[in-house]
Amino acid sequence: MSSVRIFFIGGAIAYxxxxxxxxxxxxxxxxxxxxxxxxxxxxxxxxSAHAQSDEFYVVGNxxxxxxxxxxxxxxxxxAGERFQKTLGYILATPAxxxxxxxxxxxxxxxxxxFVSAFAFxxxxxxxxxxVPGSAVGSLGLVIVVCAASCTGLGLLSAALGLRVRETATxxxxxxxxxxxxxxxxxxxxxxxxxxxxxSQGMPLTHGIEAxxxxxxxxxxxxxxxxxxxxxxxxxxxxxxGYVLLRFMEVQSRRLATLETQ
Amino acid sequence: MRNLRVLLLGWALHFKMLSRSSFNxxxxxxxxxxxxxVAFFLYREGSPHALLYASLGASVMGIxxxxxxxxxxxxxxxxxxxxxxLLVASPAPxxxxxxxxxxxxxxxxxxxxxxxxxWGRLAFGISLHVAHxxxxxxxxxxTVMSIGMAGFLLAVTFVRYRxxxxxxxxxxxxxxxxxxxxxxxxxxPGWVRPISWLLAPTWGMRAIREGATGSGSYVxxxxxxxxxxxxxxxxALVVGRLLQAARERATLALT
Amino acid sequence: MTSVVEVxxxxxxxxxxxGIIRRRSIEIEAVRGVxxxxxxxxxxxxxxPNGAGKTTTIKMLITLLIPTSGxxxxxxxxxxxDAQEVRKRIGYVFGGERGLYERLSAYDNLRYFAELxxxxxxxxxxxxxxxxxxxxxxxxxKERVEGYSRGMRQxxxxxxxxxxxxxxxxxxxxxxxxxxxxxRELRATIAxxxxxxxxxxxxxxxxFEADSLCSRIAVxxxxxxxxxxxxxxxxxxxxxxxxxxxxxxxxxxxxxxRLRKAPGVTSIAVEERDQAQVLLVQSAKGLELTQTLLAMxxxxxxxxxxxxxPTLEDAxxxxxxxxxxx
Numbered sequence: 001m002s003s004v005r006i007f008f009i010g011g012a013i014a015y016x017x018x019x020x021x022x023x024x025x026x027x028x029x030x031x032x033x034x035x036x037x038x039x040x041x042x043x044x045x046x047x048s049a050h051a052q053s054d055e056f057y058v059v060g061n062x063x064x065x066x067x068x069x070x071x072x073x074x075x076x077x078x079a080g081e082r083f084q085k086t087l088g089y090i091l092a093t094p095a096x097x098x099x100x101x102x103x104x105x106x107x108x109x110x111x112x113x114f115v116s117a118f119a120f121x122x123x124x125x126x127x128x129x130x131v132p133g134s135a136v137g138s139l140g141l142v143i144v145v146c147a148a149s150c151t152g153l154g155l156l157s158a159a160l161g162l163r164v165r166e167t168a169t170x171x172x173x174x175x176x177x178x179x180x181x182x183x184x185x186x187x188x189x190x191x192x193x194x195x196x197x198x199s200q201g202m203p204l205t206h207g208i209e210a211x212x213x214x215x216x217x218x219x220x221x222x223x224x225x226x227x228x229x230x231x232x233x234x235x236x237x238x239x240x241g242y243v244l245l246r247f248m249e250v251q252s253r254r255l256a257t258l259e260t261q
Numbered sequence: 262m263r264n265l266r267v268l269l270l271g272w273a274l275h276f277k278m279l280s281r282s283s284f285n286x287x288x289x290x291x292x293x294x295x296x297x298x299v300a301f302f303l304y305r306e307g308s309p310h311a312l313l314y315a316s317l318g319a320s321v322m323g324i325x326x327x328x329x330x331x332x333x334x335x336x337x338x339x340x341x342x343x344x345x346x347l348l349v350a351s352p353a354p355x356x357x358x359x360x361x362x363x364x365x366x367x368x369x370x371x372x373x374x375x376x377x378x379x380w381g382r383l384a385f386g387i388s389l390h391v392a393h394x395x396x397x398x399x400x401x402x403x404t405v406m407s408i409g410m411a412g413f414l415l416a417v418t419f420v421r422y423r424x425x426x427x428x429x430x431x432x433x434x435x436x437x438x439x440x441x442x443x444x445x446x447x448x449x450p451g452w453v454r455p456i457s458w459l460l461a462p463t464w465g466m467r468a469i470r471e472g473a474t475g476s477g478s479y480v481x482x483x484x485x486x487x488x489x490x491x492x493x494x495x496x497a498l499v500v501g502r503l504l505q506a507a508r509e510r511a512t513l514a515l516t
Numbered sequence: 517m518t519s520v521v522e523v524x525x526x527x528x529x530x531x532x533x534x535g536i537i538r539r540r541s542i543e544i545e546a547v548r549g550v551x552x553x554x555x556x557x558x559x560x561x562x563x564x565p566n567g568a569g570k571t572t573t574i575k576m577l578i579t580l581l582i583p584t585s586g587x588x589x590x591x592x593x594x595x596x597x598d599a600q601e602v603r604k605r606i607g608y609v610f611g612g613e614r615g616l617y618e619r620l621s622a623y624d625n626l627r628y629f630a631e632l633x634x635x636x637x638x639x640x641x642x643x644x645x646x647x648x649x650x651x652x653x654x655x656x657x658k659e660r661v662e663g664y665s666r667g668m669r670q671x672x673x674x675x676x677x678x679x680x681x682x683x684x685x686x687x688x689x690x691x692x693x694x695x696x697x698x699x700r701e702l703r704a705t706i707a708x709x710x711x712x713x714x715x716x717x718x719x720x721x722x723x724f725e726a727d728s729l730c731s732r733i734a735v736x737x738x739x740x741x742x743x744x745x746x747x748x749x750x751x752x753x754x755x756x757x758x759x760x761x762x763x764x765x766x767x768x769x770x771x772x773x774r775l776r777k778a779p780g781v782t783s784i785a786v787e788e789r790d791q792a793q794v795l796l797v798q799s800a801k802g803l804e805l806t807q808t809l810l811a812m813x814x815x816x817x818x819x820x821x822x823x824x825x826p827t828l829e830d831a832x833x834x835x836x837x838x839x840x841x842x
Contacts, residue, residue, distance in 0.1 A: 025422065029431035037434035042299070044444040049303040049311065169288050176295030186302040263634055270631045278619040343614025347676075350578050351632040352603040358632065508582045511530055 031115045032122075035065035039123035042185050052187065055129045059211045060184040062120035063204055066112035066147045067154075067178050072171050073108045074154025075161045101242060105151045112147030131215050138220040139211060145227055146207035149234025153203050155241030162248055183208050203237060206230040267353050271361030272368070279369050289369055290376045293323040297377045300443050301385045309387075310474070316381035316389065317473055318442035321466055323373025324408050325440075328366045329432045332412030333425035335362050355504060356413075356497040363412030367405045374401070389473070396479065397472030403482050404465030407489025411461060414496040417503060441466055461488040518592065520684055520715040521554035521577065526586035528572050546572040548739035549586070554717060554732075559710045561730030562719040565836060569739040570719040574688050577717070578608045590684055604634070607677035607685040611692035613669060618662040622653060622672050625661060626679065633680035647675040651705060667698030674705060685709055687718045691725060703729055723829040735835050742835045747828055754798065754826035754834050757782060760806055762795040763819030775812055780805050785833045792819060798830060 042057040117140070124131065131139070157174060161167040178184060181191070181199040188196040188205070199205045210226035297319030304315040336359065339345040348358045381387040391397045415432075419425035438444065439453060440462040446454055457463045464485035471481055528547040547569045554560040562570050575581040577588055579599040588595045593602050616625050623644065630640045648654045651671035661669065670690060677685060687706065691699040707729055709716050720726055726733050727747050734744040743750055772795070776784050782798040799805050806821065 026427040029427045033431055034434055037438060041434055041438045041443070044438065044448055045300060045303055048444045048448055049307055051303045051306065166287075169291075172288055172292055176292060179295050180298050185299045190302060190305075266637070267631050270628060274617070274620060274624055274628050277624070278617060281619045341614075342617065343612065344617065346575075346580055347608070347615055347629070348632070350580055350603060350608055351629070352600055352634060353632045508580065511581060 031069065031111075032118060035062065035068075035115060035119035036123050036126070038065060039119060040126065043123075043127050046185075054127045055131075055215055056187075056212065057185060058120065058123050058127055058129055059215055060182075060208050062116050062123060063143065063146045063208050063211060064178050064182065064184040065119055066116040066143075067150045067175055067204075069111040069115055070108055070147055070150035071154040071157055071174055073111060074105060074151055075157045075167055075171055077104050077108070077158065101155065101245065105155065105238075108154065109144070109147045109151050112150060113144050116143045116147060129215075132217050135214045135217070138214045138223075141220075142207055142211045142214065142223075142227065142230075145230050145234070146204055146211075149203040149207060149230050149237070152234040152236070152238030152241065156237045156244065157241070159241045159244035159248060162245075178202070178204055181205070201233065203230070203234050206233065264354070264357055267357050268361055271358060272364050275362050275365035276368050279365055289323060289327040290373045293319065293326050293373050294377060294380060296322060296437075297380065298384075301381060301387070305385065312381070312385065312387045313389070313474065314470070315443060316378060316385075316387045317469055318466065319381070320374040320377040321404060321462070321469065322437050322442050323377060324367055324370030324405060325436050325462060326433055327370035327373060328363060328408050328412040329415065329429050329436065330426065331366055331429065332363045332415040333419035333422075333429035335359065335366075335412070335416035336420040337425065349504060349507075354497075356493070356500050359416060359500070360410070360413045360493060360496075363416055364406065364409035366412055367409035370408070371401075371405065391473050392475065393472045393477045395472075396477055396482065397469065399479075400465060400468035400472045400482050400485075403468060403485045403489070404462065407461035407465055407485050407492070410489040410493040410496070414492045414499070417496050417499045420503065436460065436462060439463075459488070461485050461492065464488065519553040520556050520558075520591055521552075521560075521717060522587075522589045523550060523552050523573075523577070524587045526550045526573065526576060526588055527584045528569075528576060528581060529584045546739055547576070547583075550736065550739070550741055551586075552734050552741060552744060554715055556715055557710055557713060558732060559707070559716045559718065559730050561726040561733040562717065562736055563721065563723065563726045563733050563832065564719075564736035565721055568736045570721075570736055571688055572739075573736070574686050574717065574719055578606060578686055579603055604680070605682055605684060607680070607682040609673045609677035609685065609687045609690055611670065611673075611689040611694075613666060613693075615673060616661045616664075616669060616676075619660060621658050621660055622648075622664070623657040625672065626657070626676060629676050630679045635680050643679060643681075644675075647678055650678075650708075651675045652701065665698075667694045667702070670694055670698070670702060671705070674702070678709075682714070684715045685717070687716065689720055690718070691720070691722070723827075723832050727828045735832060737836045743831075750831045750835075751826065751828055754831045756801050757798050757826050757830070757834075758801050758803070759824050759826050759830050760795075760797045760799070760809065761820070761822045761824065762797065762809065762813070763789075763792045763821070764795060764813065765792055765817040765819065767793050767795070767813075767816050771813065771816060775809060778805070778808060778812060780808075783834055783837045785830075785837075796830065796833070798826070798834060 039058050039061045042061055043054050046052050046054065046057050120139075120143070153174070157167075157171060160170065164170055180186070181195060182202050182204040183199060184204065188199055191199070206226040207230040210223035210230065213223050213226075214220070297316075300315045300319050301312065304311045336345065339348060339359075339362070349355060351358070378389055382389065415429060419428055422428060439446075439449070439457050440460050441457060442462075446457050446463070449457070462485075464481045468481035468485055471478055526547055527545065527549055530544045530546055532542050532544065550569070550573055552560075562573065564570050572581065576583050577590060577595060579595050579602055582596055590602050591605055593605075595602050617628070620628070626644045626647070627640065630644060635643060644657075645654070648657050651674050653668065653671055653675065656668070661672070664672065674687075674690070677687075690706065691702050694702060703725065706716065706718065710731075718726070718730060730747065732744070732746055733750060734741050735750065736742070743753065772784060772786065775781065775795070775797070780799045780803045782800065784798070785796040787794045787796060797805070797809060806823070810818065810821070
């Protein structure tokens with residue numbers, strides 16, 4: 001029972017405590033305004049270059065932008081703890097590690113879902129795309145899956161962030177990679193072979209493809225495989241991140257490396 | 262001219278400081294590069310002219326990116342260093358002291374510009390052939406300066422906000438979009454164009470394109486410089502009132 | 517002879533607001549009617565505890581703050597109306613680690629401020645070199661400031677404040693946090709400033725520093741000047757007193773309060789020295805209070821007891837205490 005509490009309540013408290021991006025002065029510009037402009041930017045580039053449809057860019061960028069909360073927040077949660085030196089205290093408690101770290105991921109996923117959904121709706125309205133009403137629910141599902149998948153990546157980034165000093169640079173590079181690969185703005189078939197190959201192993205690739213299909217009227221059943229693949233990829237990153245975190249925790253007890261900033 | 266010396270030396274020294282900060286340099290160069298890469302892929306299907314268009318546009322994105330994200334907090338950074346009160350207490354005009362700070366930021370953007378053009382050349386085979394080198398050079402200088410002056414205006418406007426960095430980030434995308442770096446302004450709805458015309462980077466971008474592939478008209482450079490000067494003047498006026506308020510009501514907390 | 521610095525009834529109020537639901541405006545009077553004059557060539561000390569108003573006063577004099585009321589003139593120029601002219605003629609040095617550009621070398625820092633203070637270009641190089649020599653940093657000027665120790669930064673601050681050869685120099689707690697040897701060298705440098713004909717205002721909360729350096733001292737507490745004069749003038753305030761130092765271990769607050777109320781006791785200051793709390797008991801000369809005091813301390817562990825002549829520090833305590841009681 002206590003593990004469940006740690007999962008939900010501990011996660012929420014830690015989130016508010018460390019991720020102070022919930023201040024409206026930061027929240028609105030970063031999570032609401034910026035993604036809409038990113039969508040507009042690529043929609044217009046697409047129009048200017050006579051590349052893909054408006055819908056293509058709205059879907060891709062709305063989903064990709066979830067990485068800002070999902071990767072940055074997850075990473076900051078852990079890095080923030082190191083910063084405030086609370087990480088050592090937390091790891092000294094007997095709390096189960098899995099509910100501990102997973103608990104922190106729930107609010108992050110929720111944040112990511114909100115950001116993607118908002119960007120999708122507002123961006124879509126401004127640009128003027130049409131999505132079949134029946135697809136709304138399924139799109140919502142894909143948004144959740146993508147946010148969860150990004151959060152898995154965020155967990156890995158968090159683990160790496162314990163050793164790397166410049167976590168912001170790392171996360172910005174991750175954001176950029178997700179922008180270029182994953183089919184976010186460039187269809188996979190137009191990327192060089194090695195890039196589309198790597199994209200298969202990255203979060204968002206399958207989810208974005210599924211979302212695009214749903215937006216053009218395909219059924220949920222037809223994209224089931226893609227959704228499953230996305231979940232698998234995200235979970236793999238999550239597991240890798242978790243394993244790395246545990247490994248570093250054990251290492252740090254021997255080498256006293258954890259509190260270094 | 263003493264004031265010119267203050268400006269130039271400040272510019273050089275702040276540029277030196279920023280160059281020595283690895284975080285600034287790496288991110289300033291890398292980040293716009295991702296957007297440039299996407300643009301290159303998208304324009305690749307079009308004519309070589311389109312690719313050059315994208316390359317020039319993407320290269321200027323870094324100049325704005327380097328400035329907008331840090332300019333807002335420029336004054337606060339000086340306060341944090343403990344140097345703000347020294348700058349205010351000196352007999353030099355405060356605008357002349359702060360302007361070099363943001364000018365240095367936009368100059369750092371030149372690293373990004375060069376890197377993006379090089380990347381375009383290496384990865385996508387986009388060769389840069391400059392038709393009017395003098396105009397091109399002047400255009401780049403005018404763009405860097407006017408963006409630096411816009412940064413100065415941002416710095417003095419946002420000084421009260423602790424979350425200035427988020428507001429500065431907010432302006433990154435809109436300027437990239439509206440100033441026609443990667444998208445011709447003619448594609449936008451009519452009401453957007455006046456906004457574009459009011460922004461100096463729009464004219465700077467046009468001037469750079471004029472210099473690279475255009476007819477060689479100096480009009481755009483002149484407008485860019487003029488608008489940039491306008492930003493600086495407005496900023497100087499704002500600064501005057503700001504400092505007066507700070508000294509009277511101790512609101513700026515100079516230390 | 518007209519004074520170099522003339523301060524008349526200077527006042528400064530800060531307005532802050534508290535509370536989240538109902539925002540109330542509170543006015544804090546940091547400086548409450550301060551007046552003093554500094555003559556040419558004097559090393560004037562403004563001595564007081566933290567929060568007394570020293571820094572606020574100095575910031576008004578260097579034109580960073582506008583007084584709420586009252587006037588201040590430096591070299592005959594009003595600090596509010598002629599701020600720009602005042603800035604050209606004063607140097608400002610403050611203590612602490614900040615105030616320098618870390619990623620630049622000391623030389624670049626000095627070059628920058630030389631330019632800001634309009635030092636003629638032809639003289640800059642030579643001026644910087646001689647100042648580096650004065651503060652003992654020659655040979656280290658190409659190193660980045662981020663590697664400098666506290667004492668070195670402090671010396672660089674002084675060099676920076678003197679770049680434009682100002683006739684008046686304001687020093688705000690210049691030796692704070694500096695190691696004893698470094699601080700001694702700094703004080704020697706400060707003393708040499710008046711020898712060079714400059715007028716100096718020094719704020720500090722180190723009594724011995726004020727005593728050794730200053731020709732005149734004003735003691736400030738809670739925004740008001742409580743005494744002014746030469747160090748010996750101030751010592752004479754307590755000249756008719758004796759100080760008994762009683763070393764105690766783990767004395768209770770109530771015991772000290774009881775002792776304060778003992779007849780004949782003028783004031784008691786408590787100094788923490790390692791494990792002991794040393795009571796500095798001031799009383800009128802001639803009164804033999806030691807036995808009474810020791811009797812009242814029954815139950816508390818007592819160490820050494822000694823009687824001595826009062827110092828400037830005791831005068832300071834007496835002055836500050838008197839304002840507390842008022």
